[in-house]
Amino acid sequence: MIIQTREISKRFGEIIALDGVNFEIEAGEVVVIIGPSGSGKSTLLRCLNGLEKTDSGEIIIDGIKLDKDKSSIHKVREELGMVFQEFNLFPHLSVLGNLCLAQEAVRKRSKPDAEKISLELLKKVGLLDKKDSFPNQLSGGQQQRVAIARALAMNPRIMLFDEPTSALDPEMIGEVLEVMKTLAKEGMTMLVVTHEIGFAREVAKRIIFMDQGKIIEEGKTEDILNSPQNPRTIAFLSKVLK
Amino acid sequence: MFLREIINWISFQLHILKNVLIFLAPAIPMTIKLTLVAFALALILGLLIGLARLSQRGLIKVFSKIYVDVLRGIPLLVQIFFIYFGLGKILNLDRFLAGVIAIAVCYSAYLAEIIRAGIQAIHKGQYQAALSLGMTPYQTMRYVILPQSLRIIVPPVANEFIASLKDSSLVSIIGLRELTRAGREYYSQYFVDFQTWLVVGIIYLIMTLSLSRLVAYLEKKYRVHGFGIPH
Ligand SMILES: Nc1ncnc2c1ncn2[C@@H]1O[C@H](COP(=O)(O)OP(=O)(O)O)[C@@H](O)[C@H]1O
Ligand SMILES: [Mg+2]
Numbered sequence: 001m002i003i004q005t006r007e008i009s010k011r012f013g014e015i016i017a018l019d020g021v022n023f024e025i026e027a028g029e030v031v032v033i034i035g036p037s038g039s040g041k042s043t044l045l046r047c048l049n050g051l052e053k054t055d056s057g058e059i060i061i062d063g064i065k066l067d068k069d070k071s072s073i074h075k076v077r078e079e080l081g082m083v084f085q086e087f088n089l090f091p092h093l094s095v096l097g098n099l100c101l102a103q104e105a106v107r108k109r110s111k112p113d114a115e116k117i118s119l120e121l122l123k124k125v126g127l128l129d130k131k132d133s134f135p136n137q138l139s140g141g142q143q144q145r146v147a148i149a150r151a152l153a154m155n156p157r158i159m160l161f162d163e164p165t166s167a168l169d170p171e172m173i174g175e176v177l178e179v180m181k182t183l184a185k186e187g188m189t190m191l192v193v194t195h196e197i198g199f200a201r202e203v204a205k206r207i208i209f210m211d212q213g214k215i216i217e218e219g220k221t222e223d224i225l226n227s228p229q230n231p232r233t234i235a236f237l238s239k240v241l242k
Numbered sequence: 243m244f245l246r247e248i249i250n251w252i253s254f255q256l257h258i259l260k261n262v263l264i265f266l267a268p269a270i271p272m273t274i275k276l277t278l279v280a281f282a283l284a285l286i287l288g289l290l291i292g293l294a295r296l297s298q299r300g301l302i303k304v305f306s307k308i309y310v311d312v313l314r315g316i317p318l319l320v321q322i323f324f325i326y327f328g329l330g331k332i333l334n335l336d337r338f339l340a341g342v343i344a345i346a347v348c349y350s351a352y353l354a355e356i357i358r359a360g361i362q363a364i365h366k367g368q369y370q371a372a373l374s375l376g377m378t379p380y381q382t383m384r385y386v387i388l389p390q391s392l393r394i395i396v397p398p399v400a401n402e403f404i405a406s407l408k409d410s411s412l413v414s415i416i417g418l419r420e421l422t423r424a425g426r427e428y429y430s431q432y433f434v435d436f437q438t439w440l441v442v443g444i445i446y447l448i449m450t451l452s453l454s455r456l457v458a459y460l461e462k463k464y465r466v467h468g469f470g471i472p473h
């Protein structure tokens with residue numbers, strides 16, 4: 001198991017964002033998380049890489065237990081790449097600068113090494129010609145592909161995606177999903193929050209449905225999509241699949 | 243006849259203005275030095291206090307808030323008196339040092355607020371992205387947040403710099419011989435008030451106007467090229 005969580009809970013004041021969440025993910029698996037807005041999906045991903053501290057429960061990533069101490073958080077972050085809904089590229093750096101910064105600062109790669117790796121990844125996401133552009137000169141779809149390349153440059157073993165296509169115009173969703181599908185086919189372990197059911201059907205092995213901070217239902221992709229059991233899952237899917 | 247009198251009057255006035263200028267000129271470097279030293283110190287203090295204002299630790303947060311509120315609530319002139327006549331007697335500060343400390347401390351409070359606002363204006367997604375890439379909080383601040391904040395911070399900081407140049411004239415009150423003090427000396431010797439203060443004002447104006455032109459130029463330059471690690 002590359003990701004294991006046991007009974008993780010998290011509250012923000014009165015709001016219970018996560019309420020005893022348990023799940024496991026195997027290396028190489030692609031798992032999609034769905035659920036209504038506010039159900040705790042983003043909080044869950046942020047807890048996995050220590051951007052948010054859990055109140056209770058246990059998270060183990062690739063054998064490393066996520067503790068309060070900084071070194072475990074740091075080790076876990078080296079295993080996990082994260083892609084955000086709003087891309088979060090660094091606006092003051094060029095595309096190449098975005099890809100190189102953490103490689104140099106964290107992985108301690110030399111500048112030529114970092115650039116070489118960056119250029120290969122930009123080629124992979126089809127944006128080699130944009131290496132000197134700045135984020136504000138790119139379309140949303142291009143920015144998100146750069147963000148994916150930036151995360152991959154750190155050689156993560158697992159990629160977390162938090163609604164990577166929700167902020168995109170419809171005509172740009174496809175190009176980002178294509179990159180993600182390629183990654184999935186290469187065997188990357190992926191945990192993806194998305195409402196792109198077509199994507200889930202094509203590459204996800206399992207689907208997890210969350211509501212009000214809990215996992216309500218989980219199972220094989222075709223089982224969840226074709227014959228959901230829980231009434232809340234049924235209600236949610238009927239809305240999304242419409 | 244009449245024309246000739248006018249010409250005579252004008253040349254006499256020019257003569258006075260020239261004398262004033264010659265008398266004042268040696269005091270200009272002191273105004274510049276006082277402002278530069280004090281503002282450099284204010285920037286360092288302001289950055290530290292501004293970061294302290296954003297600290298998660300209760301005590302640091304409270305202390306820095308008190309610092310800012312107290313210093314912004316007391317007139318600079320009173321702070322100068324306090325530091326020179328109050329603390330100065332105990333610590334044996336000379337006029338220059340007292341003036342530098344008073345301006346630096348006072349302006350650090352304003353700068354701290356500008357720097358704090360500039361850092362807070364950066365979207366939290368930038369922290370999350372940097373941290374998720376494995377960067378330490380220090381690296382995140384240094385390479386991601388501060389370079390972006392700088393663009394927001396530079397224009398108001400430049401305004402504070404210009405303001406501090408003007409406020410440096412307050413230090414004349416404790417007898418430091420900078421531009422304004424030299425003006426008072428000239429006036430008390432020759433009793434030409436209009437011409438004296440006209441020249442003093444114009445010298446300040448030339449300095450502040452050239453500074454604002456410089457700032458406008460720098461802003462334009464950095465808007466194009468950006469800050470931070472170049473690629
Ligand atoms: N930083 C935060 N401060 C306060 N409340 C938060 C914060 N982050 C999330 N929440 C709350 O926690 C709940 C779950 O949010 P989130 O994980 O963003 O849900 P989702 O991603 O499924 O839409 C929501 O009610 C949200 O308002
Ligand atoms: Mg979310």
